[in-house]
Amino acid sequence: MNIEHCTILLVEDNPDDVLLMQRAFRKANLSNPLQVVDDGEKAVAYLGGQKPYEDRDRHPTPVLVLLDLKLPRFSGLEVLEWVRTKEGLNRLPIVVLTSSADSGDVNTAYDLGANSYLVKPVGFDALFDMVKILQPYWLIMNQKPVLTNG
């Protein structure tokens, strides 16, 4: 699998959740490189290819973004809004992954163009199950759009 076409960007500020997500990926034997940024500003910088993420060999444009909503600096919704108006990135599949099941957040996220909305499961088994579904669905079964400024 070409590394440039299977990178997943995880936007998550909670280091525990990052660790657990990485463990779940490891346990599911997923070889996808998991890039992690811990706030909204860094997410925008990474996706826009700005410093310190300008090297696309080390920081390739992801094929999927797992986006938390409650983030320092820019919120997840602001990142979502930015991506959807940014030419070349606007088709990027974004899955919201957050702890809020608030119907207002769900609807706003879809209004702003989220492709899917998942609530972080409590319990490692549930997280593990989710990752095992997520990876094949979005990275293998799902047809990827063309991103023009890769």
Place this chain on the structure above:
Amino acid sequence: MSITFKYSAGYLVPVLLLAILAAAIYQGAEQFRASTLMEERSQQLVDEIQGLRADLIDDETSGRGYVITGNPVFLEPHLAATTNIPRRLITLESLTRDNPRQKERFQALRDLAEARMKYAQGVIDERRDAGFDAAANTVKTQQGKHLMDEARIIIAGMVADEAATLQRQHTATAVLFAWRKRGSIIGTLATVAIIAIIGIVLTRNISRRTGNLLNATRALGAGDLDYRVEPEGNDELTDLGRAINLMAEQLKEHKDAVDSFAYTVSHDLRAPLRAMQGFSQALVEDCGPQLNAQGLDYANRIVAATKRMEALIQDLLAYSRIGRTQMEIRPVALDAIVEDAVSSLSATIGDAHAAIKIEKPLPAVLGYRPIVQQVIANLITNAVKFVKPETMPEIRIYAEPRGATVRLWVEDNGIGINPEHHQRIFKVFERLHGAESYPGTGIGLAIVRKAIERMGGQAGLESALGQGSRFWIELPQGATA
């Protein structure tokens, strides 16, 4: 303008109109009386003048008779006229006092009458003292006749004038009376119409606006906290509208605070919980070989505790959502809801090998479907859970129409509840059993009661220790469709 002012004005205007109308009618009656008096006076004037004329003629005739015969018997009418004429002159003076034209004529007539009386007396005295020839000579001068002729002319003028006045008065009175009559009818009708219009306008206005306020309080009560009253007018109802808007503003602030609290609970409290659970499980899985049995037991206890805490947060959120959800109350069929509730619990029911009997058909009730279903699911969950170990739960669900409401019963063969605890168990976090025997958060029944009360119903139970429980919820009857 206050409502008090509007209503006072609304009453005062018709009262004022009625007073004006009464005054106008009274004044009309007075005028009618005055004109009648004037007619009487005119008539009296005419009568007196005619009387005066007769007296003057009597006086003349009487004098002539005496002059010719010298017999005093002829003087009787003269003597009567002598007393009558001055009396009549006094009466006539007062009757002509207010009419300058007649007054002028009267003065001339009085002079003539007095001159005529004086002349008559002179001729009579002459006849008595100087004899027939002297008196006859005086008569021949025709002085008496001239005086009489002049008097006749004035009298005729006065009578004609008064007759004309009388006629005019008569016509004027008739016209006036007709106008007064028309005026009082129109005035009465207009007053009645104005009273009716003021009443309708005021009542409509107040009724429409109280209706708006009622709609606003209903909408706010149903949870639509963005509903506001349109400000209108400037009276007590306007103030009430502003007060309702202010109250809605406050409610919204409180609701927002509760919402953000719920968000904090669901988001921020769950994050460390996820970490605790994830890492305790990772500990068991990744470092299990290095742990002894006690270490493994501790780690498993941490996992179990985090699961309970997750359930607690879930239930607390559900409970707070009951208070915040905007419920659209409409008729819902209990048949379908009970069935959905049962199928949503199929795993729990299957695990417990519970037998559930639904006595169909169940009627419709007024409620908000998702919440009614949650309430019924909570009751079924309890009925399945609270049985003696090794007992197969048997649950019977049936409805009892109670006039305007419907009571839905969920009957079980469980452990039962001592009546002294019947009220307590509907409160948040109230539990009768330890987590070891019957796990739970103590929120399920609190949700039941709060949800049912928000939908305008009641919840309760009949039970005794060891005899099973019969929980009921009561909601307004829905349209039978």
